[in-house]
Amino acid sequence: MHGPEIVTTLLEMADDGQTRPTPSDAWHLFLSGLRQRFRLPSGRPLAVIAAVLIASIVGGFGAAAGSWAAERTFADLPSQARVEALTRQASPGDDYSYDRSTSAWGTDTTMGALTVSDWDPASARDRFAADGWQVTTVRDMSAGALAYTNDPATGSMTPLPVRGSQFDAVRDGVFLRVTGYVSPGHGTVSVMLWPDDTAAMLPLMLAGAVLGLVAGWMLAAAGAYRMRPLPAGRRRVATVLTGLAVTALALPAFAFYVNMTRVLGPSGSFVNTVHSALNASPYWSYSTPRMLLLLTVTGAVLAGAAWATMGRRGRSTPAADQIPTTG
Incomplete structure (x- = not known):
């Protein structure tokens, strides 16, 4: 905005033969211009x-x-077919379901789930480890898990023991969490995936x-x-x-x-x-x-x-x- 005035002043102040501002003058001009950009x-x-x-x-x-x-920089989520394959790698089962959700707080997640009659989390963990996944130990998730069955003789709901287990795995920038809850004769195993932090x-x-x-x-x-x-x-x-x-x-x-x-x-x-x-x-x-x-x-x-x-x-x-x- 005041370029001509600044140049004219510098020309008037310049010594004979000087063709450019001194380093101190140049630094002063830079700081003054920067301060002017921030001044209200x-x-x-x-x-x-x-x-x-x-x-x-x-x-x-x-x-x-x-x-x-x-x-x-995050890895892409696996395809729907890949999610189903990983879910069945966690456990054989029936009634497969798939879901992909978009969050307002974080990255997208995708999940596959199966109904099972029983589940061995240690064997599932070993299968993922053998497939190149970095796996954690199996965690007990039984606390607070509840299941009920209807007693035909009394018509009341009878509580059933529930065994809950969970472990995590990471591979190729994808974080995988396997969770299973099994009661006598019935259970669910789910696999949830999201990008790993880079x-x-x-x-x-x-x-x-x-x-x-x-x-x-x-x-x-x-x-x-x-x-x-x-x-x-x-x-x-x-x-x-x-x-x-x-x-x-x-x-x-x-x-x-x-x-x-x-x-x-x-x-x-x-x-x-x-x-x-x-x-x-x-x-x-x-x-x-x-x-x-x-x-x-x-x-x-x-x-x-x-x-x-x-x-x-x-x-x-x-x-x-x-x-x-x-x-």
Whole structure:
């Protein structure tokens, strides 16, 4: 904006034969320019509030972008046929069922299940180990498991002993969990799979959040200076559009920050993500399946309209005695 004035001043201050700024002058110009990019117009408290809100929102979306980039490093889930083969590798059985679910908090999961009359978890674990899977020990899951049968003589429900077992396995970037609950003469064995953690989620999420916070503040500062020379009517339109955009984007950004706490907190073997808040699953019980995605698209359109309304920043005209002369 003040390029001609800066160049003219440097030319006037230059020593004879000097063709470029000294390292200290160049560093000073860089830091001063960077500080100017972050500076807000003085005496405008609403600009400060808007900058904090916009930086927070863009920071949330930056974390979601980092989360999305991290998910690109995850392995793909097995096909439906492969899931069935793995389920039958865990145990022979009948009445096979398949399901694939999309979460609003983490990666997709897929599952196969079979009904069985009995199940030997140690043998199942050995089969997966022989197939190249890295397996854990078998865990006892019997505590709290309940099953009942109807007693024809009394017409009452009689409790049955239930044996629950579980073990995990990892191979080719896929995490597999085998769980079985068996009571006398009846049981169910299920295999659930999801991508294994590649350790990329946390650093990329945090890097995206930091870059988003910085970019959001700079965007707000640039917008505040763009609005200063606008006519009153256009400035009001830009202000309203900006307020509507912030309102629409605030809820998705809040969901991203909630998901960030899930990524930072303990999650066991399941990989939580940030951007999954935009999945088709309802994020909250009172929300529609695509509410956050629709708010994101609406907010982005409103933000683009607000930026277009602000127009381009005008260039300052240098004073007459600052215009370089030739000849």
